[in-house]
Amino acid sequence: MKTFIILGAINAFLSVALGAFGAHGLEKTVEPKYMEIWKTGVTYQMFHATGLLIIGMLLSKFPTSSLLTWSGWLMLIGIILFSGSLYVLTLTKVGVLGAITPFGGVSFLVAWMLIVIAAVKLF
Template sequence: MQTLLLLGSLNMLISVILGAFGAHALKKKISAEMSAVYQTGVQYQIAHGLALLGMGIISNGIVKSQLVHTAGWFLFAGIILFSGSLYVLSVTGIKKLGAITPIGGLAFIVGWLLLIVAIIQG
């Protein structure tokens, strides 16, 4: 499905920009601990952006199931909630934002489970 390919490509673009921003512009503005938090957000965004690209590819012929598309939307929500909360937490230092991160992690888990079900159903 083209939507998954578009979401994957867009997230890869954003993750490269944010990764460079974190490595250069934020380097001296946030602590080493917060820099590590920020980089975790980038790593998860890259991994799940690639996953969205993969889902877009397999949904175009290998696994024809609406569940693949639904799984992709869960991964996208996970990127926004998990990575997004880590970005904001690392820049602002507002620790309460850490409460959002596990919701994003749960969205990742649901997305991967849905993909597994779609593959098993064939």
């Protein structure tokens, strides 16, 4: 449980830092199309950082839930694959990196569904 709270807080911190870097460091050097891609990465990272915090809190109540634990790891994988690929795409403009992004999106979807299943089973 503590692990996901820490990971959530670190990712929330990184999301704010990367958002600020995008707004102040990249704004004049990156095309608007790529700035939107960067912003999407930041937004999804923050949403799922919050998800990690929620999972950490739920695990404090249900510490043996493998569904919640898997959900947390999948959210972290999703952040790395989804947001990470968008950040790298923005900085390198290598379009093939966009092929990685959907794997992160699927990780997010599965993570949220595991929370739904856990809620049905645990509450």
